[in-house]
Amino acid sequence: MLEAESSDQNGDWFMAQKVAVIGLGSMGYGIASSVRRAGHQTHGFDVNAARVAEFVAEGGAAGDLAEIAIDLDAVVVVVLNAAQTEDVLFGAEGVVPKMKPGSVVLACATVPPEVARDLAARALANGVHYLDGPISGGAAKAAMGQLSVMASGSTATFAAARPVLDAMAETVFELGETAGAGSAMKAVNQMLAGVHIAAMAEALTFGMTQGISPDEFVDVISKCAGTSWMLENRAPHIVAGDYTPHSAVNIWLKDLGIVLDIAKADSFSAPITAAALQQFVAAAGQGFGGEDDAAVAKVYARNAGIALPSVDRRAGRK
Numbered sequence: 505m506l507e508a509e510s511s512d513q514n515g516d517w518f519m520a521q522k523v524a525v526i527g528l529g530s531m532g533y534g535i536a537s538s539v540r541r542a543g544h545q546t547h548g549f550d551v552n553a554a555r556v557a558e559f560v561a562e563g564g565a566a567g568d569l570a571e572i573a574i575d576l577d578a579v580v581v582v583v584l585n586a587a588q589t590e591d592v593l594f595g596a597e598g599v600v601p602k603m604k605p606g607s608v609v610l611a612c613a614t615v616p617p618e619v620a621r622d623l624a625a626r627a628l629a630n631g632v633h634y635l636d637g638p639i640s641g642g643a644a645k646a647a648m649g650q651l652s653v654m655a656s657g658s659t660a661t662f663a664a665a666r667p668v669l670d671a672m673a674e675t676v677f678e679l680g681e682t683a684g685a686g687s688a689m690k691a692v693n694q695m696l697a698g699v700h701i702a703a704m705a706e707a708l709t710f711g712m713t714q715g716i717s718p719d720e721f722v723d724v725i726s727k728c729a730g731t732s733w734m735l736e737n738r739a740p741h742i743v744a745g746d747y748t749p750h751s752a753v754n755i756w757l758k759d760l761g762i763v764l765d766i767a768k769a770d771s772f773s774a775p776i777t778a779a780a781l782q783q784f785v786a787a788a789g790q791g792f793g794g795e796d797d798a799a800v801a802k803v804y805a806r807n808a809g810i811a812l813p814s815v816d817r818r819a820g821r822k
Contacts, residue, residue: 524569532582533548547569577664578667580609586613586615611638613638614758616691616766635662649671651672653673654679662678718812738797751797756784757781757785784797790802
């Protein structure tokens with residue numbers, strides 16, 4: 505089947521591809537929207553039928569995945585974890601065996617490097633390229649097509665993935681020709697990101713015990729050496745008392761768990777990461793697992809006997 509010519513936002517002509525984005529959460533929906541805006545025929549799939557309907561209403565292509573798989577040039581998998589990624593690709597309704605030779609999978613979930621290597625080998629056995637491509641940047645950058653992708657794969661894999669990468673990412677780090685290198689770098693990123701969120705929550709609530717309000721904390725520290733991207737992005741959620749989950753507490757139980765599993769396998773001691781993980785575990789244990797990851801601050805606030813800005817008016821909590 506021939507691909508149709510299309511033009512991008514700069515008016516340059518290119519061959520439009522047929523793309524499926526599987527997983528329409530906050531990141532996946534933004535990726536699907538960015539790929540669609542770039543001129544590619546984009547299908548969105550999710551267990552939440554309402555999200556699929558919303559995407560189709562905004563211009564996404566409709567269709568059954570099993571029926572369109574043979575025509576796809578690329579499949580972007582933006583699900584929660586390794587198990588879901590494997591199921592999407594090779595489960596009972598797995599898409600890889602249905603895809604045409606030379607097509608490509610862009611796998612964006614945080615998974616252990618050895619899982620990425622295994623999935624890449626299985627895809628290659630089906631004649632399908634596999635780009636180990638974890639992402640960073642958050643929902644806002646996903647919606648703008650400005651993600652960072654920590655990617656590894658063969659030269660041919662990058663070539664096959666390039667049209668979609670150009671649509672969804674501002675920066676693509678090419679980290680080698682073997683799957684697993686991208687996932688290893690994502691583990692490093694998640695180690696820092698998780699620690700930074702927990703440290704932000706600890707510092708903000710410590711400041712409150714010293715008479716520093718959360719909004720003062722953000723105004724001052726965001727302009728001082730103690731800042732971080734996570735502080736500047738997450739601390740305002742605490743100030744607003746808004747824990748709508750852009751990235752949930754439960755994500756960090758998974759991601760920091762992966763980091764520590766990798767560290768353990770290599771006999772690497774990571775005590776700061778372990779301490780951060782325990783704070784997220786505590787937050788989940790106190791019922792905040794589905795809330796925004798800034799809700800880890802509630803653990804510190806409860807222990808210190810201090811009240812954060814209004815937490816959840818809908819539930820009547822303060």
